[in-house]
Amino acid sequence: ELVEKLKVIAARDVKRKEDQEREEAEIEAQKSDFEKKIEKAVKKVDDVIGNDEIAEADKNTIWGTLQDWGSILVVAGTIFVFSSGIIPTSTQAGKLDFGASDVTLSRKERQEAKDMLAQFDQRLQTAPSDLKAVEGSAVLNAKLGNYPQARELLAQLSVAKPEDKEVWRLKAEVEARSEDLESAINSYERAIAIDATSFEIWEGYITALVNNEDFELAMQTLDKAKVLPQEVGILKAGILSRWPGHLVEADKLYTKLIYEHPADLRLYVAKSAFLNDNERYNEAKEVIETAKRVQKVVQEAMKLEEAEAAAAANN
Numbered sequence: 472e473l474v475e476k477l478k479v480i481a482a483r484d485v486k487r488k489e490d491q492e493r494e495e496a497e498i499e500a501q502k503s504d505f506e507k508k509i510e511k512a513v514k515k516v517d518d519v520i521g522n523d524e525i526a527e528a529d530k531n532t533i534w535g536t537l538q539d540w541g542s543i544l545v546v547a548g549t550i551f552v553f554s555s556g557i558i559p560t561s562t563q564a565g566k567l568d569f570g571a572s573d574v575t576l577s578r579k580e581r582q583e584a585k586d587m588l589a590q591f592d593q594r595l596q597t598a599p600s601d602l603k604a605v606e607g608s609a610v611l612n613a614k615l616g617n618y619p620q621a622r623e624l625l626a627q628l629s630v631a632k633p634e635d636k637e638v639w640r641l642k643a644e645v646e647a648r649s650e651d652l653e654s655a656i657n658s659y660e661r662a663i664a665i666d667a668t669s670f671e672i673w674e675g676y677i678t679a680l681v682n683n684e685d686f687e688l689a690m691q692t693l694d695k696a697k698v699l700p701q702e703v704g705i706l707k708a709g710i711l712s713r714w715p716g717h718l719v720e721a722d723k724l725y726t727k728l729i730y731e732h733p734a735d736l737r738l739y740v741a742k743s744a745f746l747n748d749n750e751r752y753n754e755a756k757e758v759i760e761t762a763k764r765v766q767k768v769v770q771e772a773m774k775l776e777e778a779e780a781a782a783a784a785n786n
Contacts, residue, residue, distance in 0.1 A: 576614070576615075581615065584611050584614055584615055585615065587607070587611055588608060588611040588612065588615070591604045591607040591608040591611065592608060595608060600631075602628065602631055602632070605624050605627055605628055605631075606624075606628060606638075608620075608624055609621050609624035609625050609628065609641065609645075610641070612624065613641075613644070613645050613648070618645055618648055618649045619649075621645045622642070622645050622646065622649065625638065625641055625642040625645055626642070628641075628642075629642055629658075629661075634665060635665075636662045636665040636666045636669065636672065637662075639658050639659070639661040639662035639665070640658075640659070640662045640669075640671070640672050640675065642658045643655045643656075643658035643659040643662065643675055643676070643679065644675060646658055647675070647678070647679050647682070652679050652682055652683040653683070655675075655679045656676070656679050656680060656683065656685075659672060659675055659676035659679060660676070662676075663676060663695070667695055667696060667697045668697045668698060669698075670698045670699070670702045673693075673696050673698060673702075673706060674706060674709075676692075677689050677692075677693070677706045677709065677710060678709075680692070681709070681710055681713050681714075686710060686713070686714040689710045690707065690710055693706055693707060700732075701728055701731070701732040701735050701737075701738060704724060704727075704728040704732075704738075705728065705737065705738065705741055707724060708721050708724040708725050708728065708741065708745070709721075709741070711724060712745055712748070718749065721745060722745070725738065725741060725742040725745055726742070728742075729742060733765065734765070734769060736762055736765065736766055736769075739758050739759065739761060739762030739765070740759075740762065742758050743755040743756075743758040743759045743762070746758065
């Protein structure tokens with residue numbers, strides 16, 4: 472019964488009418504190739520949930536993706552806007568969150584940040600080598616838009632902690648915000664040299680390269696990225712979406728990624744944002760609606776897995 476329920480959840484929402492078969496045939500005939508591929512992707516998730524004969528290795532791969540990314544579909548707040556097209560952020564929130572900059576902070580939040588900054592600055596007056604105070608002050612200055620002060624403090628941190636990838640990432644983000652793309656690119660490269668497995672660092676690096684119009688270098692450098700295949704794909708699609716003359720390639724790649732990795736909800740968000748940026752608003756909405764259905768399937772399936780695990784433990 473639960474499998475059937477999941478199939479209903481994942482199925483396309485079609486208004487029921489008396490002559491349902493005729494209506495569905497008409498709708499099917501009007502569907503774009505993109506919509507049909509998306510529905511195949513949804514069915515792929517459904518098949519994994521309901522098919523006990525699927526190889527255990529394949530299930531483990533898919534469930535690993537669900538556990539890592541299955542709960543992040545919040546269209547606002549989980550994506551890094553890439554001007555035209557997007558690169559979603561990873562689930563690991565960075566120490567420096569540019570999602571709330573000086574422009575978007577409420578009056579209360581801004582005052583709280585100023586009060587905390589005053590405390591860190593006071594600590595630095597008596598203990599200038601207090602690295603925690605230096606880092607705290609750097610983050611708060613950046614959130615308040617005080618980029619020169621933030622850069623000075625992060626330069627100090629990079630000397631004191633040269634093997635800390637987070638320091639170089641924060642430094643790169645502040646430099647990018649200061650419109651010093653060359654410095655940002657260099658700092659991201661230092662971070663990648665320390666850890667080539669961080670998607671968060673790679674998305675910042677690729678964004679800086681694209682904003683600097685180094686499209687070919689951005690594509691070539693992804694060969695060094697030690698992240699998930701679909702994460703490399705997201706980055707490539709983001710590059711293509713900004714590279715003049717490559718919109719069609721970007722479109723096809725987003726669709727391919729969704730078909731190959733239907734449980735990764737970031738891909739639907741990225742595809743929808745790409746369509747929206749290109750004024751294909753109806754298609755963008757449909758992709759998000761599909762993502763919501765997939766998310767429900769994911770959530771129900773994970774509940775089923777948890778229930779089965781609990782029952783097995785009790786026995």
